[in-house]
Ligand code: SF4
């Protein structure tokens with residue numbers, strides 16, 4: 001199984017505010033995005049990468065392995081294809097958002 005390595009650019013976590021209308025209220029309350037749309041739990045580190053300050057307790061939807069294992073079938077995909085799709089979505093998101101300048 002080929003997964004993908006998160007580069008900790010924080011781009012996906014900066015977007016949750018734009019998804020708020022499609023996610024359950026409880027999740028929205030956890031993310032509680034700021035005015036820019038970034039999750040309240042995202043912190044920038046001195047080396048320019050980001051960390052989730054509730055990483056060990058982050059919601060399931062933030063856990064790629066969980067999403068792959070539990071949601072691949074609903075997309076009609078096997079787990080490898082779901083990992084590939086996740087990696088592709090990550091790449092597109094990073095390309096669309098100049099994460100190095102934020
Ligand atoms: S956009 Fe991709 S590389 Fe960046 S934090 Fe999210 S999963 Fe990791």
Ligand code: SF4
Nearest residue numbers: 013039041042052062
């Ligand atoms: S809870 Fe953590 S992993 Fe999930 S969106 Fe917020 S910062 Fe990102």
